Amino acid sequence: MVPPAYAVADLGWTREHYESCLDALSVADLVSHDEETNEIYVCRWFQTSPPTNAKHAAGVASNIYKLDSRKVSEKAEAEFLETEWGAEFVGNPSVASR
Incomplete structure (x- = not known):
């Protein structure tokens, strides 16, 4: 969140x-x-900064799920799911506990 002021x-x-x-x-x-909500997501962020392992993906997912804006969270989650670890984590969250 970035307050305009x-x-x-x-x-x-x-x-x-x-x-x-x-x-x-x-x-x-x-x-x-x-x-x-003053939330901002940089589009295509995960193309250059994808999660690098299952625990990292779990942390990213946790932050996406905390967003108040449906619009912003849907965009971030869709792009997160395009990453190797994002897709793996969402498909099988227990992968982060290995």
């Missing part, structure tokens, strides 16, 4: 500029963003 202060931007940039990133399918 925090992002604006950190970036030194106006709220309007921040929201305009976030909208542009969303339209370009670079991020999935929910303005109600």
Whole structure:
């Protein structure tokens, strides 16, 4: 979650500029963003940073399941499932306890 006031202060931007940039990133399918929960997911994150083992996948899944935004969590989970360990963990969660 990135509260807009925090992002604006950190970036030194106006709220309007921040929201305009976030909208542009969303339209370009670079991020999935929910303005109600302020949650942001970087699209295709798992293509360059996939889970590297079953326990890592369990931790990632746990964080995805904690998201409040259905829109953001569905996007993150769909891309997580495209990874080797994501698919393995969701298909068989006990793999993380080995």
